Amino acid sequence: DAGVTQSPTHLIKTRGQHVTLRCSPISGHKSVSWYQQVLGQGPQFIFQYYEKEERGRGNFPDRFSARQFPNYSSELNVNALLLGDSALYLCASSWAGREDTQYFGPGTRLTVL
Amino acid sequence: AQSVTQLDSQVPVFEEAPVELRCNYSSSVSVYLFWYVQYPNQGLQLLLKYLSGSTLVKGINGFEAEFNKSQTSFHLRKPSVHISDTAEYFCAVSANTGNQFYFGTGTSLTVIP
Numbered sequence: 001d002a003g004v005t006q007s008p009t010h011l012i013k014t015r016g017q018h019v020t021l022r023c024s025p026i027s028g029h030k031s032v033s034w035y036q037q038v039l040g041q042g043p044q045f046i047f048q049y050y051e052k053e054e055r056g057r058g059n060f061p062d063r064f065s066a067r068q069f070p071n072y073s074s075e076l077n078v079n080a081l082l083l084g085d086s087a088l089y090l091c092a093s094s095w096a097g098r099e100d101t102q103y104f105g106p107g108t109r110l111t112v113l
Numbered sequence: 114a115q116s117v118t119q120l121d122s123q124v125p126v127f128e129e130a131p132v133e134l135r136c137n138y139s140s141s142v143s144v145y146l147f148w149y150v151q152y153p154n155q156g157l158q159l160l161l162k163y164l165s166g167s168t169l170v171k172g173i174n175g176f177e178a179e180f181n182k183s184q185t186s187f188h189l190r191k192p193s194v195h196i197s198d199t200a201e202y203f204c205a206v207s208a209n210t211g212n213q214f215y216f217g218t219g220t221s222l223t224v225i226p
Contacts, residue, residue, distance in 0.1 A: 004156075033214070042117075042203050042216030043157070056213050090156055092214075101147070102214060104156040 004105035025093030032074040035090040115140040119217035134189040136204030147205040
Protein backbone atom coordinates (compact mmCIF):
# COMPACT_ATOMS: atom_id res chain seq x y z
CA ASP A 1 0.00 0.00 0.00
CA ALA A 2 1.16 3.51 -0.74
CA GLY A 3 2.17 5.62 2.21
CA VAL A 4 1.47 9.28 2.77
CA THR A 5 2.53 11.30 -0.24
CA GLN A 6 3.36 14.98 -0.38
CA SER A 7 4.02 17.39 -3.21
CA PRO A 8 6.16 19.12 -4.14
CA THR A 9 9.28 17.70 -2.51
CA HIS A 10 11.16 20.99 -2.65
CA LEU A 11 10.03 24.55 -3.14
CA ILE A 12 11.79 27.90 -3.26
CA LYS A 13 9.80 31.09 -2.76
CA THR A 14 10.56 34.72 -1.99
CA ARG A 15 9.28 36.79 0.91
CA GLY A 16 5.69 37.92 0.56
CA GLN A 17 4.69 35.16 -1.82
CA HIS A 18 2.04 32.51 -1.25
CA VAL A 19 2.57 28.75 -1.22
CA THR A 20 0.31 25.68 -1.37
CA LEU A 21 1.50 22.29 -0.16
CA ARG A 22 -0.40 19.10 -0.88
CA CYS A 23 -0.84 15.82 0.95
CA SER A 24 -2.51 12.52 0.13
CA PRO A 25 -3.16 10.28 3.13
CA ILE A 26 -2.88 6.52 3.31
CA SER A 27 -5.93 4.89 1.75
CA GLY A 28 -8.69 4.60 4.34
CA HIS A 29 -7.28 7.25 6.65
CA LYS A 30 -9.69 10.08 7.35
CA SER A 31 -7.50 12.35 9.44
CA VAL A 32 -4.65 14.54 8.23
CA SER A 33 -2.32 16.63 10.37
CA TRP A 34 0.28 19.18 9.33
CA TYR A 35 3.54 19.90 11.12
CA GLN A 36 6.35 22.40 10.63
CA GLN A 37 9.88 21.19 11.35
CA VAL A 38 12.48 23.91 11.47
CA LEU A 39 16.05 22.71 11.00
CA GLY A 40 17.38 21.20 14.22
CA GLN A 41 14.01 21.14 15.97
CA GLY A 42 11.17 18.70 16.49
CA PRO A 43 7.97 18.98 14.46
CA GLN A 44 5.47 21.61 15.62
CA PHE A 45 1.75 20.95 15.20
CA ILE A 46 -0.04 23.29 12.80
CA PHE A 47 -3.44 21.77 11.99
CA GLN A 48 -5.47 18.62 12.16
CA TYR A 49 -8.43 17.84 9.92
CA TYR A 50 -10.88 14.98 10.28
CA GLU A 51 -13.74 14.34 7.91
CA LYS A 52 -13.08 17.71 6.28
CA GLU A 53 -13.43 19.66 9.50
CA GLU A 54 -10.71 21.35 11.51
CA ARG A 55 -10.15 19.46 14.75
CA GLY A 56 -7.16 21.26 16.12
CA ARG A 57 -4.91 24.21 15.49
CA GLY A 58 -1.47 24.94 16.83
CA ASN A 59 0.06 28.26 17.72
CA PHE A 60 0.55 29.58 14.20
CA PRO A 61 -0.55 32.92 12.70
CA ASP A 62 -3.58 33.32 10.46
CA ARG A 63 -1.27 33.35 7.45
CA PHE A 64 -1.43 29.58 7.76
CA SER A 65 -4.61 27.86 6.60
CA ALA A 66 -5.58 24.40 5.46
CA ARG A 67 -8.45 22.39 4.13
CA GLN A 68 -9.38 18.78 3.53
CA PHE A 69 -11.16 17.52 0.47
CA PRO A 70 -13.87 14.85 0.09
CA ASN A 71 -11.20 12.30 -0.88
CA TYR A 72 -9.39 13.17 2.41
CA SER A 73 -6.42 14.76 0.71
CA SER A 74 -5.36 18.08 2.15
CA GLU A 75 -3.73 21.39 1.28
CA LEU A 76 -1.72 23.68 3.51
CA ASN A 77 -1.59 27.31 2.44
CA VAL A 78 0.80 29.93 3.72
CA ASN A 79 0.38 33.59 2.75
CA ALA A 80 2.83 36.48 2.95
CA LEU A 81 5.82 34.21 3.39
CA LEU A 82 8.52 35.17 5.85
CA LEU A 83 12.11 33.98 6.02
CA GLY A 84 11.18 32.15 9.22
CA ASP A 85 8.70 29.99 7.34
CA SER A 86 11.59 28.09 5.82
CA ALA A 87 11.20 24.55 7.11
CA LEU A 88 10.27 20.97 6.34
CA TYR A 89 6.49 20.67 6.27
CA LEU A 90 5.28 17.25 7.25
CA CYS A 91 1.88 15.72 6.67
CA ALA A 92 0.66 12.81 8.77
CA SER A 93 -2.42 10.67 8.41
CA SER A 94 -4.32 8.40 10.77
CA TRP A 95 -7.60 6.49 10.87
CA ALA A 96 -9.60 8.73 13.11
CA GLY A 97 -7.23 11.19 14.69
CA ARG A 98 -7.50 10.14 18.30
CA GLU A 99 -5.08 7.79 20.02
CA ASP A 100 -4.13 6.54 16.63
CA THR A 101 -0.66 6.29 15.27
CA GLN A 102 0.19 9.05 12.86
CA TYR A 103 2.02 8.00 9.71
CA PHE A 104 4.21 10.67 8.22
CA GLY A 105 4.99 11.57 4.66
CA PRO A 106 8.47 12.51 3.43
CA GLY A 107 7.74 16.20 3.74
CA THR A 108 8.03 19.29 1.57
CA ARG A 109 11.17 21.36 2.03
CA LEU A 110 10.23 25.04 1.73
CA THR A 111 12.96 27.63 1.37
CA VAL A 112 12.00 31.30 1.58
CA LEU A 113 14.56 33.76 0.19
CA ALA B 114 -1.22 20.97 27.37
CA GLN B 115 1.51 18.40 27.11
CA SER B 116 5.23 18.80 26.65
CA VAL B 117 8.23 16.57 26.02
CA THR B 118 11.84 16.94 27.09
CA GLN B 119 14.58 14.95 25.46
CA LEU B 120 17.49 15.31 27.79
CA ASP B 121 20.30 14.53 25.37
CA SER B 122 20.68 16.40 22.10
CA GLN B 123 23.51 14.16 20.88
CA VAL B 124 24.45 10.61 21.84
CA PRO B 125 27.55 8.97 20.37
CA VAL B 126 27.89 5.23 20.94
CA PHE B 127 30.14 2.50 19.62
CA GLU B 128 28.75 -0.18 17.36
CA GLU B 129 27.31 -3.20 19.24
CA ALA B 130 27.15 -1.22 22.50
CA PRO B 131 23.83 -0.62 24.31
CA VAL B 132 22.12 2.77 24.15
CA GLU B 133 19.42 4.61 26.05
CA LEU B 134 17.74 7.76 24.76
CA ARG B 135 15.91 9.66 27.47
CA CYS B 136 12.47 11.21 27.25
CA ASN B 137 10.42 12.89 29.96
CA TYR B 138 6.94 14.27 29.50
CA SER B 139 4.57 16.61 31.28
CA SER B 140 0.81 16.31 31.23
CA SER B 141 -2.19 16.81 33.49
CA VAL B 142 -4.13 14.03 31.74
CA SER B 143 -3.41 10.49 30.65
CA VAL B 144 -1.20 10.29 27.60
CA TYR B 145 -0.10 8.19 24.71
CA LEU B 146 3.63 8.07 24.02
CA PHE B 147 5.57 7.49 20.83
CA TRP B 148 9.10 7.24 19.52
CA TYR B 149 9.83 8.15 15.91
CA VAL B 150 13.06 7.94 13.92
CA GLN B 151 14.04 10.31 11.15
CA TYR B 152 16.79 9.53 8.67
CA PRO B 153 18.39 12.41 6.75
CA ASN B 154 16.04 14.11 4.31
CA GLN B 155 13.19 11.80 5.16
CA GLY B 156 9.93 11.91 7.10
CA LEU B 157 9.34 10.30 10.48
CA GLN B 158 9.00 6.55 10.92
CA LEU B 159 7.23 5.07 13.93
CA LEU B 160 9.50 2.94 16.14
CA LEU B 161 7.06 2.07 18.89
CA LYS B 162 4.12 3.39 20.89
CA TYR B 163 2.53 3.11 24.31
CA LEU B 164 -1.24 3.41 24.48
CA SER B 165 -2.11 1.28 27.52
CA GLY B 166 -1.38 -2.07 29.15
CA SER B 167 2.14 -3.40 29.58
CA THR B 168 4.60 -0.66 30.36
CA LEU B 169 7.37 -2.35 28.37
CA VAL B 170 6.84 -1.77 24.71
CA LYS B 171 8.78 -3.45 21.94
CA GLY B 172 9.18 -1.85 18.56
CA ILE B 173 10.89 -2.33 15.25
CA ASN B 174 14.63 -2.76 14.68
CA GLY B 175 15.20 -4.20 18.17
CA PHE B 176 14.19 -1.06 20.07
CA GLU B 177 12.11 -1.08 23.23
CA ALA B 178 10.85 1.54 25.67
CA GLU B 179 9.45 1.52 29.16
CA PHE B 180 6.64 3.76 30.34
CA ASN B 181 7.20 4.96 33.90
CA LYS B 182 4.21 6.95 35.09
CA SER B 183 5.70 7.91 38.46
CA GLN B 184 8.78 9.36 36.81
CA THR B 185 6.87 10.60 33.75
CA SER B 186 9.46 9.00 31.52
CA PHE B 187 9.50 6.93 28.34
CA HIS B 188 13.13 6.07 27.68
CA LEU B 189 14.14 4.25 24.50
CA ARG B 190 16.68 1.43 24.66
CA LYS B 191 18.50 -0.94 22.37
CA PRO B 192 20.88 -3.62 23.67
CA SER B 193 23.22 -3.53 20.68
CA VAL B 194 23.29 -0.74 18.11
CA HIS B 195 24.23 -0.96 14.46
CA ILE B 196 25.70 1.62 12.12
CA SER B 197 22.32 1.85 10.41
CA ASP B 198 20.76 3.14 13.64
CA THR B 199 22.49 6.48 13.13
CA ALA B 200 19.58 8.92 12.85
CA GLU B 201 17.52 11.53 14.70
CA TYR B 202 15.10 10.17 17.28
CA PHE B 203 12.00 12.01 18.45
CA CYS B 204 9.81 11.32 21.44
CA ALA B 205 6.19 12.47 21.16
CA VAL B 206 3.17 12.66 23.44
CA SER B 207 -0.53 13.13 22.87
CA ALA B 208 -3.36 13.39 25.35
CA ASN B 209 -5.76 10.45 25.35
CA THR B 210 -8.57 12.96 24.93
CA GLY B 211 -7.00 14.92 22.14
CA ASN B 212 -5.38 14.65 18.81
CA GLN B 213 -2.36 16.91 18.91
CA PHE B 214 1.13 15.43 18.99
CA TYR B 215 3.82 17.27 20.90
CA PHE B 216 7.37 16.40 19.93
CA GLY B 217 10.64 16.79 21.75
CA THR B 218 13.60 18.54 20.17
CA GLY B 219 15.17 15.26 19.15
CA THR B 220 18.27 13.22 19.99
CA SER B 221 20.90 12.68 17.36
CA LEU B 222 22.26 9.14 17.69
CA THR B 223 25.62 8.52 16.07
CA VAL B 224 26.93 4.98 15.98
CA ILE B 225 30.71 4.84 15.77
CA PRO B 226 32.33 1.89 13.97
